[in-house]
Amino acid sequence: MSAWIVGNDSINKIVNSFYWLRENEHLRYKLKDKFKISFEGLNNEDLNEELKKFGQLLVDLNQNSVNQRYNTEDKPFKFVFSDVKSLSIFQFLKSVECLAYQSCEGNSEETEIYKFLIELEEYLRHRIIRNIEEYKNAKWE
Numbered sequence: 001m002s003a004w005i006v007g008n009d010s011i012n013k014i015v016n017s018f019y020w021l022r023e024n025e026h027l028r029y030k031l032k033d034k035f036k037i038s039f040e041g042l043n044n045e046d047l048n049e050e051l052k053k054f055g056q057l058l059v060d061l062n063q064n065s066v067n068q069r070y071n072t073e074d075k076p077f078k079f080v081f082s083d084v085k086s087l088s089i090f091q092f093l094k095s096v097e098c099l100a101y102q103s104c105e106g107n108s109e110e111t112e113i114y115k116f117l118i119e120l121e122e123y124l125r126h127r128i129i130r131n132i133e134e135y136k137n138a139k140w141e
Helices: 008-020 025-035 044-070 089-101 112-130 133-137
Strands: none
Touching: 008 044, 008 089, 025 044, 025 112, 044 089, 044 112, 089 112, 112 133
């Protein structure tokens, strides 16, 4: 398997989508508890700083994984936050899946941010499936 550095655009898709995903308080609390990142009650400047911190955590995870895969010590790029709106839940999931796949080398899977990413991925899949009409109409026995 090869691994590569996921681009700033993909990280922005995840960061922005997570911010706009309002209904999962469990994941928001976990982000606050584990990583001291919260989006509540902030002005725009402070909110952008919190979103940058979240994005940088994801970039660092990815770089750490790639470094372990190729036995390198490259420094992570500096995440640049940009406001991305109106992403579908499908794009959100695909971006999370891509980052998780590119960030699972060495001990990266043992980190709290990787575990958070996988929990987010599972939540998104569950949410998508529960909204599919065929699933809704399937029998529960």
